[in-house]
Amino acid sequence: MQFFNNAHYDIVSKRKMGYFFSGTLILISILSLILHGGPRYNIDFTGGTFIQMKFQKDIEIQPLRKVLEKAGYSEVELKHFGAPNEVAIRAGVEHPIEEVSSGIKAALDKAMPENPYSIERIEKVGPKVGHELIIEAMLAIFWAMVLILFYIMWRFEFKFSIGAIIALVHDVTITMGIFSVFNIEISAPIIAAVLTIVGYSLNDTIVVYDRIRENLRTMGKNARDITEPVNRSINETLSRTVVTSLTTLFVVVVLYFFGGEVLRTFALALIIGIVVGTYSSIFIASPIVVDWKTKKA
Amino acid sequence: MNIARYYGNAERRTESDVIDYLDKQSTEAVDRSLDILRNRIDQFGVAEPTIQKQGNSRIIVELAGVSDPERVRGIIGKTALLEFKLLKSREIADRVADRINKYIQSRIQPGDSSKTEKSPKDSSSTSLEELFSVNDSSNSDTSKGVAKVKDSIFEENIFFQSPYDPSTILVPSDKEEKFKQILALAEIKKIIAEEGGNAEFLWGSKKQGNGQYTPVYLVNKKSELGGESIVDARPQAGSPNDPSSMGKFESSLTFNDDGARLFARVTGANIKKRLAIILDNRVVLAPTLQTKIANGRARITGLDTFDDAKDLSIVLKAGALPAPVRIIEERTVGPSLGHDSIMAGSYSALIGLIVVMIFMMFYYSFSGVIADSALFLNILFILSVMASLGATLTLPGIAGIILTIGMAVDANVLIFERIREELKRGKTIRASLDQGYAKAFITILDANVTTFIAGLVLYTYGSGPIKGFAVTLMIGIVASMFTAIVVTRVIFNYYLGARPVKKLSI
Numbered sequence: 001m002q003f004f005n006n007a008h009y010d011i012v013s014k015r016k017m018g019y020f021f022s023g024t025l026i027l028i029s030i031l032s033l034i035l036h037g038g039p040r041y042n043i044d045f046t047g048g049t050f051i052q053m054k055f056q057k058d059i060e061i062q063p064l065r066k067v068l069e070k071a072g073y074s075e076v077e078l079k080h081f082g083a084p085n086e087v088a089i090r091a092g093v094e095h096p097i098e099e100v101s102s103g104i105k106a107a108l109d110k111a112m113p114e115n116p117y118s119i120e121r122i123e124k125v126g127p128k129v130g131h132e133l134i135i136e137a138m139l140a141i142f143w144a145m146v147l148i149l150f151y152i153m154w155r156f157e158f159k160f161s162i163g164a165i166i167a168l169v170h171d172v173t174i175t176m177g178i179f180s181v182f183n184i185e186i187s188a189p190i191i192a193a194v195l196t197i198v199g200y201s202l203n204d205t206i207v208v209y210d211r212i213r214e215n216l217r218t219m220g221k222n223a224r225d226i227t228e229p230v231n232r233s234i235n236e237t238l239s240r241t242v243v244t245s246l247t248t249l250f251v252v253v254v255l256y257f258f259g260g261e262v263l264r265t266f267a268l269a270l271i272i273g274i275v276v277g278t279y280s281s282i283f284i285a286s287p288i289v290v291d292w293k294t295k296k297a
Numbered sequence: 298m299n300i301a302r303y304y305g306n307a308e309r310r311t312e313s314d315v316i317d318y319l320d321k322q323s324t325e326a327v328d329r330s331l332d333i334l335r336n337r338i339d340q341f342g343v344a345e346p347t348i349q350k351q352g353n354s355r356i357i358v359e360l361a362g363v364s365d366p367e368r369v370r371g372i373i374g375k376t377a378l379l380e381f382k383l384l385k386s387r388e389i390a391d392r393v394a395d396r397i398n399k400y401i402q403s404r405i406q407p408g409d410s411s412k413t414e415k416s417p418k419d420s421s422s423t424s425l426e427e428l429f430s431v432n433d434s435s436n437s438d439t440s441k442g443v444a445k446v447k448d449s450i451f452e453e454n455i456f457f458q459s460p461y462d463p464s465t466i467l468v469p470s471d472k473e474e475k476f477k478q479i480l481a482l483a484e485i486k487k488i489i490a491e492e493g494g495n496a497e498f499l500w501g502s503k504k505q506g507n508g509q510y511t512p513v514y515l516v517n518k519k520s521e522l523g524g525e526s527i528v529d530a531r532p533q534a535g536s537p538n539d540p541s542s543m544g545k546f547e548s549s550l551t552f553n554d555d556g557a558r559l560f561a562r563v564t565g566a567n568i569k570k571r572l573a574i575i576l577d578n579r580v581v582l583a584p585t586l587q588t589k590i591a592n593g594r595a596r597i598t599g600l601d602t603f604d605d606a607k608d609l610s611i612v613l614k615a616g617a618l619p620a621p622v623r624i625i626e627e628r629t630v631g632p633s634l635g636h637d638s639i640m641a642g643s644y645s646a647l648i649g650l651i652v653v654m655i656f657m658m659f660y661y662s663f664s665g666v667i668a669d670s671a672l673f674l675n676i677l678f679i680l681s682v683m684a685s686l687g688a689t690l691t692l693p694g695i696a697g698i699i700l701t702i703g704m705a706v707d708a709n710v711l712i713f714e715r716i717r718e719e720l721k722r723g724k725t726i727r728a729s730l731d732q733g734y735a736k737a738f739i740t741i742l743d744a745n746v747t748t749f750i751a752g753l754v755l756y757t758y759g760s761g762p763i764k765g766f767a768v769t770l771m772i773g774i775v776a777s778m779f780t781a782i783v784v785t786r787v788i789f790n791y792y793l794g795a796r797p798v799k800k801l802s803i
Contacts, residue, residue, distance in 0.1 A: 199751030248703030251649030260641035
């Protein structure tokens with residue numbers, strides 16, 4: 001069994017289509033991020049309190065909101081979490097983290113004693129911690145990119161590292177953009193997912209680059225036209241790229257469906273990242289090297 | 298600014314000496330806090346707690362199977378600064394209270410209406426009138442509101458004697474804040490200093506009269522004895538012979554030799570006076586000394602439950618935290634959710650593993666089986682390395698393993714694709730294998746190093762769950778390099794060496 005046996009797709013010559021497609025996606029992502037006023041951070045970043053409660057009987061959001069409003073928690077976010085008898089409550093830092101959970105518990109105990117609940121999860125994050133996390137996340141992504149850039153410069157050439165970094169920024173932007181379009185919250189695990197995407201997407205890109213380097217060596221260094229070696233390298237690695245992406249996708253999709261509510265958005269970020277990362281290593285990272293090389297040569 | 302001029306001494310002459318000293322002090326404070334927290338939690342009795350330092354001034358505490366997070370919070374957060382201070386005599390306290398009340402009266406005499414009318418609007422500064430009004434924030438600036446303010450001032454009695462115990466001064470609990478602000482005024486400080494000498498007001502830890510009143514105590518600023526002289530503290534039930542402690546619980550303290558000597562001297566010299574037992578600047582108890590206590594023992598009585606007595610004993614015995622601890626982040630997962638998520642995560646990992654294994658068998662036939670055995674070994678490796686590092690298997694950790702499953706086969710995919718190419722070029726099986734492994738190795742190395750860099754950065758900047766994810770990812774990468782390259786090669790060699798193979802199943 002083999003996919004793409006003797007593949008000969010002329011990807012490099014159709015690269016403009018790839019650029020156009022990616023450009024559109026990036027434009028949509030940036031527009032959505034601007035319209036939403038940046039990524040939607042959860043309490044890991046903004047600070048605040050998150051409470052997940054499981055009621056004995058199914059519960060409607062509206063009456064629950066009334067109870068909390070009466071108790072002075074009018075700005076909290078309320079939604080079902082996974083099941084009709086489970087509710088997630090999110091309060092911002094305007095309510096001190098020491099008091100929210102006990103206040104809400106007291107209000108619920110008083111107002112709806114007929115539907116007892118159990119606390120499944122409480123997360124309290126001080127505003128300072130949240131703020132630091134944003135800075136840490138930014139630093140993490142920045143340093144990951146710088147270190148990887150240097151590694152590729154050392155192992156390959158500068159032109160290659162430019163292609164890899166562009167592909168990387170492409171992947172991260174589109175992943176964040178899709179999250180923004182669907183208004184999904186960015187939590188600390190999502191940042192971990194994004195960094196994993198960084199590593200994964202590069203993994204793909206480097207496999208192709210490695211082949212380009214090898215093919216340039218064996219086919220003789222024809223600096224004028226590297227279109228053919230690049231095209232051949234993409235085709236030769238196509239089978240591997242797709243197989244690895246598939247195996248990784250299998251497990252992440254399983255995680256999405258069976259991993260539970262807590263891991264669902266994490267898995268979603270990885271699914272998006274893997275699809276986008278695979279696409280970019282074929283249609284963006286290597287074709288950019290061609291453009292860069294021809295221009296400079 | 299030259300800090301050495303202000304804070305230097307014989308040993309620390311230069312600015313950098315002072316800064317080094319301060320740095321050392323603050324590091325030591327965190328390290329000591331870590332030890333003390335560990336002690337407290339050990340005595341609390343939780344199985345396998347994790348207590349780690351994070352960064353310069355943060356401590357992470359992870360506890361499993363705690364049914365009452367509130368109690369843990371109390372034990373962790375308590376500074377547990379225990380002091381024994383003498384109470385000022387009732388006469389002095391009464392005089393001080395009297396003078397402060399008079400002072401308040403003098404400041405709120407009617408007739409000074411211009412001031413009273415102005416004050417509610419002037420919200421930026423805290424004038425006395427505002428402090429003393431009942432509804433200081435909600436009163437309107439209508440004339441009625443002003444009149445009400447005046448009335449409430451006259452009614453206001455910020456101090457009064459407890460009806461049960463005339464030696465105790467009470468403050469209405471809802472006026473605590475106001476009272477604190479009054480105490481901070483220079484004039485009041487002067488009154489206290491004139492009457493009481495080196496004295497201060499401290500709050501009682503227990504409210505009285507259905508929680509409506511908080512007692513305040515006028516105590517010597519000087520501490521007679523501190524918590525450092527305690528060698529043991531034990532919870533116990535109150536004595537049934539003593540009506541005041543019957544049905545209550547207490548913590549029994551034992552002092553060390555120096556502490557016992559000091560305690561005997563203090564109690565002997567101050568018979569009939571009251572000695573306040575102060576925990577974290579709140580007066581827990583202020584018993585009257587009946588006799589000289591020479592045996593180096595004391596009891597803190599009147600605790601409501603045995604758990605209260607136990608928790609207090611734990612914090613007293615483990616010692617005082619050298620620096621206040623604030624909880625800045627707290628995550629609690631209920632037992633059922635924790636269990637459900639771990640199960641869901643584990644199931645996903647298993648299903649994912651099976652799907653990948655089946656796919657590999659279909660795609661690479663027998664070679665796929667070899668890759669599968671390497672993958673299986675890989676997961677075993679990750680789990681055992683994690684176990685030996687003492688890492689707990691958390692949800693992000695499981696996610697890391699799941700991701701590794703997907704990526705671990707990548708090395709074998711790279712190798713097998715190469716072998717297929719070499720075979721297609723008509724090379725022998727042996728040569729194809731050699732070439733496939735050799736050529737793929739460089740690619741695998743480059744690809745894995747970059748992912749490893751991402752993992753390393755995650756580990757450096759991430760905290761808590763992200764760190765756990767990064768650790769499993771990195772272990773997975775290293776393990777997969779070994780299993781996918783070395784282990785599969787060994788199996789291939791054995792397979793080819795055992796009998797002549799015409800066609801490689803790949």
